[in-house]
Amino acid sequence: MTEREIFEVLAGVKHPGQGDQDIVSLGLVEEVTVEGQKVTVTLAFPHRPDALKNYIVGAVQAAIYRQAPPGTEVEVKTITRKAPEKQPELTLDAIREVSHIIGIASGKGGVGKSTVAVNLAIALARLGYRVGLADADVYGPSVPIMTGTEDYVPDMVKDEKGRDLMVPAEKYGVKWISIGYFSQPGQALIWRGPMACSALKQLILQVAWGPLDYLLVDMPPGTGDIHISLVSDIPMQGAVIVTTPQAVALADVEKGANMFRNPSIGRPIFGLVENMAWFTPEAHPDEKYYLFGQEGGLKMARALDIPLLGQIPLVQSIREGGDTGSPIALGTRPDALAFLDLASKLAESVNR
Ligand SMILES: Nc1ncnc2c1ncn2[C@@H]1O[C@H](COP(=O)(O)OP(=O)(O)OP(=O)(O)O)[C@@H](O)[C@H]1O
Ligand SMILES: [Mg+2]
Numbered sequence: 001m002t003e004r005e006i007f008e009v010l011a012g013v014k015h016p017g018q019g020d021q022d023i024v025s026l027g028l029v030e031e032v033t034v035e036g037q038k039v040t041v042t043l044a045f046p047h048r049p050d051a052l053k054n055y056i057v058g059a060v061q062a063a064i065y066r067q068a069p070p071g072t073e074v075e076v077k078t079i080t081r082k083a084p085e086k087q088p089e090l091t092l093d094a095i096r097e098v099s100h101i102i103g104i105a106s107g108k109g110g111v112g113k114s115t116v117a118v119n120l121a122i123a124l125a126r127l128g129y130r131v132g133l134a135d136a137d138v139y140g141p142s143v144p145i146m147t148g149t150e151d152y153v154p155d156m157v158k159d160e161k162g163r164d165l166m167v168p169a170e171k172y173g174v175k176w177i178s179i180g181y182f183s184q185p186g187q188a189l190i191w192r193g194p195m196a197c198s199a200l201k202q203l204i205l206q207v208a209w210g211p212l213d214y215l216l217v218d219m220p221p222g223t224g225d226i227h228i229s230l231v232s233d234i235p236m237q238g239a240v241i242v243t244t245p246q247a248v249a250l251a252d253v254e255k256g257a258n259m260f261r262n263p264s265i266g267r268p269i270f271g272l273v274e275n276m277a278w279f280t281p282e283a284h285p286d287e288k289y290y291l292f293g294q295e296g297g298l299k300m301a302r303a304l305d306i307p308l309l310g311q312i313p314l315v316q317s318i319r320e321g322g323d324t325g326s327p328i329a330l331g332t333r334p335d336a337l338a339f340l341d342l343a344s345k346l347a348e349s350v351n352r
Helices: 003-009 054-067 115-124 191-205 225-233 247-259 296-304 318-324 333-349
Strands: 029-035 038-045 073-080 097-106 131-135 157-159 165-166 169-171 172-179 210-216 238-243 269-279 307-313
Touching: 003 038, 003 054, 003 210, 038 054, 097 115, 097 225, 097 333, 115 131, 115 172, 115 210, 115 238, 115 269, 115 333, 131 191, 165 307, 172 238, 172 247, 191 225, 210 238, 210 247, 225 247, 238 247, 247 269, 247 296, 269 333, 296 307, 307 318
Parallel strands: 038 073, 097 210, 097 238, 131 172, 131 210, 238 269, 269 307
Antiparallel strands: 029 038, 157 165, 169 172
16 A cells, blocks of 8 residues: 555544544644555644544554555554644743843934943943843844944843743943844844834843843834833833934923823833034034034923933044944043943932
8 A cells, every 4th residue: 555545544534532523634644654564654643632542543553454455564653742832921030130121212213312322331331330231123223233243143042941031242241132133134124013012022021131230221213002011011110311402302202201201101211311412523522512502401301300311412433433333432532421421320310
């Protein structure tokens, strides 16, 4: 008999416990081999116990013996199909040893949120804190390029409960994780609501962070449902809001702040960072040009009743540092010191 003929025979064997469906359509037949006069049938039973297993094995043997020529030897093996691997539930275990989780948010895109987040992380590390940064911008991750880690491919490790955790990149004294480590450079990532939301949470909760003093979360631009869900599901202690000085941005900043401050979430805003507060030409580091007017950040902070944590100038080297993966906060220029100052003000505000 050929393997095909055996399959036809098996298609006549019914499973009485499954509405008399045949065992082939039920997917119980894993493999059939015929070698000379020896027929071997492997049946794969699902994970749950099947009371009729022995009955089926007998029925298979009998059906083949009935059809097969004399001298045929039939062996029926059984295996148990592995239960499909369940995606483990996200728990807070991986951030158990993280003291402060802080969202870096803005109301509007392009105000320099990622630039501030990356430099602030490095500055906190320079002050001696253990720091991690999760690039939660699943639509346009910028941390890999800003930190020169775009070639990093995360390893997976198991936690003590056997769940997979991503190993973050480590550079400049900071642990970095980004969805960018999981995609080809330049590849557009299309995430829809729930998917983006769970990817985001995984980027925070499925990472081998270990003990950290600060975990900064570079929030995706916008103030929609994803953000609210992220802030409420991750124990974020509060937020830093990044803005530029134009007064027109006030309404946006307020929206950003309200993601955290709304009554159902109720997390504090540690302060406002005014980015591009003034322009300083590379060749004249002592000059300040207030392109968008002076004290815009201060007025905004007052209007929102939050502290102004810091002012970062608009300087060419800040952009270059981001483009080349060597953030300005690593150096000793005045703009680097602005980030160190910001870091110590934040630490002060958080610990107050
Ligand atoms: N203080 C600064 N001086 C000079 N360039 C800056 C400064 N802050 C940000 N930039 C530049 O502005 C651009 C946008 O900054 P960044 O990507 O940090 O903004 P973002 O708010 O994170 O944007 P998105 O909303 O797209 O995430 C980058 O090219 C960055 O290098
Ligand atoms: Mg960004």
